[in-house]
Amino acid sequence: MLRNGLEPWHLLIVAIVIIVLFGSKKLPDTARALGKSMRILKSEAGAMKHDGTAPSTEPRSASAPEAASARPVDEGTATR
Template sequence: MLRNGLEPWHLLIVAVVVVLVFGSKKLPDTARALGKSMRILKSEAKAMKEDGAPATVPEAQTPVTTVPVEPPAATH
């Protein structure tokens, strides 16, 4: 029953489900966005390998966090 895992008809069923879920008009946009995301992921991974260290935020660009201060309590 489970000879090769995926048979050609399995891929056909997956393709039909994808078309039904996303619609035929949105598929090109979805594929384009997925391709762009993959290119960005590849370039970032390559940049990290070349640097040899994970990307960090430089000290000058570290966001400043502030602690909210409560107003003084009114005395009666």
């Protein structure tokens, strides 16, 4: 039954089903999000390969307030 594998008309049927399920308005946003996720995955994999470290379980964030709150507080400026 699956001896021939996927033929072009199989892929056409899958594409039609996806368009019907998700609608044509959501597909560009979904593709954009998938592309962004793939770029992030590729850059993280390259960084891991370059560093030789294990992957972290927390996602990286580019927001400045979170990075600022992670810095240690100077003991002279801390209020008691």
